[in-house]
Amino acid sequence: MESSQKVxxxxxxxxxxxxxxxxxxxxxxxxxxxxFAIDTIELIGGELPAKETRLVAAWAEIYRQELIENWNxxxxxxxxxxxxxLR
Numbered sequence: 001m002e003s004s005q006k007v008x009x010x011x012x013x014x015x016x017x018x019x020x021x022x023x024x025x026x027x028x029x030x031x032x033x034x035x036f037a038i039d040t041i042e043l044i045g046g047e048l049p050a051k052e053t054r055l056v057a058a059w060a061e062i063y064r065q066e067l068i069e070n071w072n073x074x075x076x077x078x079x080x081x082x083x084x085x086l087r
Contacts, residue, residue, distance in 0.1 A: 008056070008086065023071040027056045036060055038067045059086050 008027050023038040029052045035045035041060045043053055060067060063083050070080035 008059075008083070023068065025060070025067060025071075027052070038064065038071060055086060 008025055022044075024035050024044065025038065026046075027034045027036060027048060029048055032048050032052075033046045034043050034048040034053065034056065036042065036056060037044045038060070041057050041064065043057075048056065066081075066083045070083070073080055
């Protein structure tokens with residue numbers, strides 16, 4: 001993985017952690033990770049550099065509907081589909 005590569009990930013978990021029980025996704029950059037709420041497109045956990053936080057938030061605004069659909073699919077035990085990557 002290139003050091004500048006950004007990764008977005010969403011997965012189903014049986015854990016119930018109040019701050020991340022709402023629809024969310026994880027964004028990874030280098031050795032850092034951030035958790036973003038889908039409804040408000042805000043960083044609700046973890047930490048990313050400011051530039052990457054803005055890029056992820058802008059991407060999530062564009063693909064919010066797809067993120068919601070993926071979240072709902074995961075809640076039903078289905079696999080998510082790929083969403084256009086960050087550029």
